[in-house]
Amino acid sequence: MTAETPNTEQPRVSLTRGDVRWSFWLWTFFSHANYNYERLQGTAFAQAMAPIIRKLYKDPEEIKAALKRHLVFFNTEPNVGGVIHGAVIALEEQRANGADIDDDAINSVKSGLMGPLAGVGDTISQGTITPILLAMGISLAQAGNVLGPILYFVLEVGIMLSIAYFMWMQGYDRGREGVTSMLRSGLLDRVILGAGVLGNIVLGALTAQFVTVFVTLQVTIDDASFQLHELLNQVLPGILPLAFVLLTWYLLARRRVSPIWLLVIYLGVAMIGAFPFWGDQACPSILNPFFQPDYCVPPPPEGAAFLGG
Amino acid sequence: MERLASSRRAVGAAVAVSVAVFALLAMAGPALAQNGEGETGVSLFQAILVGIGYYLSNSPWLAGNGGFFGLYRPLVAGFLVGIILGDPVEGARIGAAINILYLGFISAGGSIPADPSVAGWVGTALALGGGLDAQAAIALGVAVGTLGTFIFFTRMSVDAVFAHWADARAEAGDITGVSRMNWLPPQIFLFIISFFPAMLAVYLGSQVVSDAIVWLTDNAPWILSGLQIAGGLLPAIGIAMNMRFIFRGSVVPYFFIGYILAVAGGVGQEGGALNIVSLGIIGVALAFLHVWFVGDRVVQSRGA
Numbered sequence: 198m199t200a201e202t203p204n205t206e207q208p209r210v211s212l213t214r215g216d217v218r219w220s221f222w223l224w225t226f227f228s229h230a231n232y233n234y235e236r237l238q239g240t241a242f243a244q245a246m247a248p249i250i251r252k253l254y255k256d257p258e259e260i261k262a263a264l265k266r267h268l269v270f271f272n273t274e275p276n277v278g279g280v281i282h283g284a285v286i287a288l289e290e291q292r293a294n295g296a297d298i299d300d301d302a303i304n305s306v307k308s309g310l311m312g313p314l315a316g317v318g319d320t321i322s323q324g325t326i327t328p329i330l331l332a333m334g335i336s337l338a339q340a341g342n343v344l345g346p347i348l349y350f351v352l353e354v355g356i357m358l359s360i361a362y363f364m365w366m367q368g369y370d371r372g373r374e375g376v377t378s379m380l381r382s383g384l385l386d387r388v389i390l391g392a393g394v395l396g397n398i399v400l401g402a403l404t405a406q407f408v409t410v411f412v413t414l415q416v417t418i419d420d421a422s423f424q425l426h427e428l429l430n431q432v433l434p435g436i437l438p439l440a441f442v443l444l445t446w447y448l449l450a451r452r453r454v455s456p457i458w459l460l461v462i463y464l465g466v467a468m469i470g471a472f473p474f475w476g477d478q479a480c481p482s483i484l485n486p487f488f489q490p491d492y493c494v495p496p497p498p499e500g501a502a503f504l505g506g
Numbered sequence: 507m508e509r510l511a512s513s514r515r516a517v518g519a520a521v522a523v524s525v526a527v528f529a530l531l532a533m534a535g536p537a538l539a540q541n542g543e544g545e546t547g548v549s550l551f552q553a554i555l556v557g558i559g560y561y562l563s564n565s566p567w568l569a570g571n572g573g574f575f576g577l578y579r580p581l582v583a584g585f586l587v588g589i590i591l592g593d594p595v596e597g598a599r600i601g602a603a604i605n606i607l608y609l610g611f612i613s614a615g616g617s618i619p620a621d622p623s624v625a626g627w628v629g630t631a632l633a634l635g636g637g638l639d640a641q642a643a644i645a646l647g648v649a650v651g652t653l654g655t656f657i658f659f660t661r662m663s664v665d666a667v668f669a670h671w672a673d674a675r676a677e678a679g680d681i682t683g684v685s686r687m688n689w690l691p692p693q694i695f696l697f698i699i700s701f702f703p704a705m706l707a708v709y710l711g712s713q714v715v716s717d718a719i720v721w722l723t724d725n726a727p728w729i730l731s732g733l734q735i736a737g738g739l740l741p742a743i744g745i746a747m748n749m750r751f752i753f754r755g756s757v758v759p760y761f762f763i764g765y766i767l768a769v770a771g772g773v774g775q776e777g778g779a780l781n782i783v784s785l786g787i788i789g790v791a792l793a794f795l796h797v798w799f800v801g802d803r804v805v806q807s808r809g810a
Contacts, residue, residue: 222569223685229574230566231672231692233665237616240672240688247685257679264676264684268669272616275570315614323612324751327575329786331605334581336782338602339640340774346585346598350576357571390804391797393757395789400609400745400752401764402785406774407606408745409738435769439762441739445746446753456619459743460648467736471728 210253210293217286219248221365224282225358228275237272242282242307249286253293263289266300273311274318276361280376281310283368306373317385325392326356332399336406408438548591548635548712555590557705559583560627561697564661566689574613580605580626580647587630596640600630603640604647607740610747616662621654624704628654631708636715641737642730646715648740650707657699665692756800760792 224245231240243264250263273281284306292298334349368376379385412426429436448454548556562568563577576582584601588594608622629647632638638646668691675683722729753761767785772778 225570226566227689228570230689231665231668232662233669234616234662235666236669240669244685244688247681251681260681261676261679268672268676319612319614328609328748331579331581331609333782333786335602335605336774338581338598341595343585343594343598346582350582353575354571357575358569387797387801390801391793393752394760394793394796396752397757397760398764398785398789400748401761402768402773402782403745405765405768407741439765442742442745445742446749449746450750456743456747463739464645464736467739468732470735471732
């Protein structure tokens with residue numbers, strides 16, 4: 198329906214599924230192509246609206262107004278937030294067909310929903326799905342399985358694109374009210390809750406697999422000597438890494454210590470732990486030089502092959 | 507007129523930043539290259555591929571998500587660098603180790619706390635080309651990743667200019683022009699500021715890293731031991747960063763369940779009874795049960 202007469206009496210212009218889908222792909226590809234401090238995803242929103250504007254408006258002044266309308270500041274999570282674009286496309290379609298929808302109405306949908314959906318979206322995509330899949334891929338890769346990164350990539354991108362397409366079409370089909378009711382229904386809360394269960398289990402497993410804390414303090418009572426590390430492990434296998442991660446979490450989340458500071462401190466602790474205060478140390482071990490210069494525990498799992506292939 | 511003015515400003519800014527990047531590298535280059543040629547280094551062709559990979563991870567060309575959620579992650583980057591340098595298994599292992607630090611990585615509101623992608627691409631290439639093992643490579647990756655934020659901030663600042671070019675096209679009612687301003691100039695600029703630094707850092711840096719390791723092995727092996735120990739401590743930060751978001755409310759106990767199961771089942775160890783996939787299945791099952799039994803209560807209390 199590309200009528201060359203724009204302003205006749207009842208110029209019903211309607212979008213096809215293909216227009217909405219084309220707009221979706223433009224956004225999915227280019228949402229962060231021109232990410233910048235002034236507008237963030239502003240120009241990307243305009244590019245996504247290009248096929249819609251081209252189809253709906255024929256009058257040059259209306260085209261100009263529509264382009265300007267969608268070039269303003271915009272920022273949300275690109276996949277879950279696609280529901281906003283869907284709703285805005287539906288509004289533009291109604292507006293082009295004579296409904297009384299002014300710039301403010303469209304702007305308020307964009308600026309009103311982008312914040313909440315950025316919050317929910319980042320929690321779902323960057324905060325739960327990504328780290329859970331990453332953790333699985335990391336664990337497999339560490340065991341020498343190259344399916345780790347491959348599976349991560351396929352699953353992650355597949356899931357993200359599915360969410361993005363679903364949300365976009367939901368927004369278009371159900372409009373602004375649909376978006377609001379979806380946010381209120383508690384469905385997203387349930388997803389986040391379930392992901393929290395899985396995420397915590399996986400983080401616990403990563404702690405066991407990747408965090409290594411070693412104490413080489415040796416306690417000598419009469420003639421019997423005990424290695425503190427082994428004593429602690431008899432209380433609970435792997436108690437030190439667990440305690441160390443909980444301490445780190447406490448410092449980061451409760452005491453608001455900056456992660457950069459922690460990086461520096463932990464690097465410093467590692468270097469001090471390795472420094473041979475009393476002559477040569479054949480093997481690295483934290484606190485070793487401070488307490489028992491002659492005692493050395495071989496480093497845990499992999500061995501200390503620095504010059505590997 | 508306005509378009510001309512803004513374009514001149516943009517070209518000026520783009521040139522200034524590019525010149526600054528090149529000047530830095532040109533000054534650092536000879537100093538780095540003095541260490542001569544060795545057999546462990548990275549070839550120019552391999553360095554170019556790594557640079558392209560790093561650009562792609564920031565670009566829109568892989569359906570957006572394939573970049574930011576794919577190649578941007580050190581796990582994937584490390585694997586691809588491994589393919590480029592001829593050792594995918596070790597590359598994936600190094601990338602995985604580096605990636606743990608960025609498990610809590612979230613980019614929100616136009617800022618990033620670090621650049622995992624440059625840590626993955628350049629960090630893995632330097633570690634693999636220089637002969638550093640996975641655990642010791644973590645600290646190297648962190649250092650590179652922190653420097654990488656410079657590229658992101660440059661891009662975020664300069665790209666604002668292209669938004670003004672788009673304004674000018676909108677004033678002319680040029681739909682295609684507005685669209686083009688969103689991808690063509692910013693991507694050319696991004697290529698310049700991401701490809702060249704990454705490529706040169708890998709090409710010139712891998713020899714430096716391998717020389718440094720040889721020197722340290724002879725003169726100060728404790729530094730390498732320290733890096734190894736740090737490789738055991740630093741993942742705690744990545745894990746705890748992520749725990750900030752999910753270690754709360756009714757799901758806290760599952761962290762301990764996961765930990766005990768992983769220790770008891772020997773996850774990640776050769777011949778372990780459980781691996782991460784079996785834990786994942788247990789996790790999904792428990793997630794269903796949890797949502798089934800307490801989901802309503804949690805959702806209601808949050809909504810009220």
